[in-house]
Amino acid sequence: xxxxxxxxxxxxxxxxxxxxxxxxxxxxxxxxxxxxxxxxxxxxxxxxxxxxxxxxxxxxxxxxxxxxxxxxxxxxxxxxxxxxxxxxxxxxxxxxxxxxxxxxxxxxxxxxxxxxxxx
Amino acid sequence: xxxxxxxxxxxxxxxxxxxxxxxxxxxxxxxxxxxxxxxxxxxxxxxxxxxxxxxxxxxxxxxxxxxxxxxxxxxxxxxxxxxxxxxxxxxxxxxxxxxxxxxxxxxxxxxxx
Numbered sequence: 001x002x003x004x005x006x007x008x009x010x011x012x013x014x015x016x017x018x019x020x021x022x023x024x025x026x027x028x029x030x031x032x033x034x035x036x037x038x039x040x041x042x043x044x045x046x047x048x049x050x051x052x053x054x055x056x057x058x059x060x061x062x063x064x065x066x067x068x069x070x071x072x073x074x075x076x077x078x079x080x081x082x083x084x085x086x087x088x089x090x091x092x093x094x095x096x097x098x099x100x101x102x103x104x105x106x107x108x109x110x111x112x113x114x115x116x117x118x119x
Numbered sequence: 120x121x122x123x124x125x126x127x128x129x130x131x132x133x134x135x136x137x138x139x140x141x142x143x144x145x146x147x148x149x150x151x152x153x154x155x156x157x158x159x160x161x162x163x164x165x166x167x168x169x170x171x172x173x174x175x176x177x178x179x180x181x182x183x184x185x186x187x188x189x190x191x192x193x194x195x196x197x198x199x200x201x202x203x204x205x206x207x208x209x210x211x212x213x214x215x216x217x218x219x220x221x222x223x224x225x226x227x228x229x230x231x232x
Contacts, residue, residue: 033219042208042222043163056219090162107153108220110162 002027004093004111012117013081021076021114025093031055032074033092033108034066043090049074050096081118088113121146123211125223132199133231140226142209143191149211152185152192153220157206166207167194199230 005024013019025032031050035043036059045058049068060066063081068074078085092108122145132138144152150171155163169176169183169192176183180199185192196203206227210220 042224043220045219045221048219058219088160107165107168109165110155112162115160 004091004109006089006091006111006114008114009112010115010117012119014119015081015083017081017118019078019081019116021078021089021091021116023074023076023091023093023111025072025074025091026095026109029093029095029109030072031094031096032068032072033094034060034074034076035090035092035110037088037090037113039087046076078116083118086116086118088115121149121211121213121221123209123221123223125209125226127226128224129227129229131229131231134199134201136199138196138199138203138228138230140194140207140209140228141191142193142211142223143189144211144221145190146211146213147187147190148213149221150187151212151218152183153210154181154183154194155208155210155222157208157225159206163208196228199228201230201232204228204230 007022033048034046037043046060047066048056052068063079066076090113091111094108125142153168154166156166157163167178167181167183169185180197182195206225208225209223212218212220
């Protein structure tokens with residue numbers, strides 16, 4: 001079965017540079033989530049999109065922005081990179097279903113992650 | 120917002136033993152509780168989940184129990200194997216279509232042969 005695709009898998013940047021991470025959700029999934037995971041830490045929610053609109057916002061720095069495109073892929077744009085931005089960045093996707101007019105929660109499936117190293 | 124506490128932070132067992140990981144949550148509105156397994160440098164993988172209208176769910180050697188009154192849920196792994204060694208994260212979210220997950224800090228499970 002198709003899974004979440006993330007690119008690039010590894011990225012090395014200098015301080016103050018910019019980076020763009022891409023996420024391609026599982027086909028037919030309409031919701032994308034971005035998480036940041038530092039070494040030895042739990043995934044921290046950054047931001048999510050449903051049907052190309054921002055649906056929730058977590059601990060995303062103002063230097064970061066994201067969007068979801070018409071084909072449902074999403075990009076996380078990171079500017080003025082800092083050493084502390086070095087982490088694994090995961091994208092997850094899910095399908096928001098409506099059953100008899102009531103929303104149901106569906107599982108989030110994670111991509112393989114992008115390892116960002118800021119030097 | 121939601122706060123999820125997870126214990127223990129590390130757990131060492133012998134192969135064949137059982138392992139139990141416990142989590143508590145703070146937001147009584149939370150009613151979806153997944154568990155993820157993460158091997159070093161890899162993605163979190165969903166291994167089992169439970170919704171608030173169910174008290175227990177089992178899938179082969181893995182089971183999850185939920186006590187909504189006490190706001191805690193637990194992961195039980197029986198007949199542990201070395202390949203079960205990984206970090207396990209519990210999470211909680213509110214039942215909406217695009218609800219975000221709040222994770223616990225993780226439990227490193229080490230299964231010795």
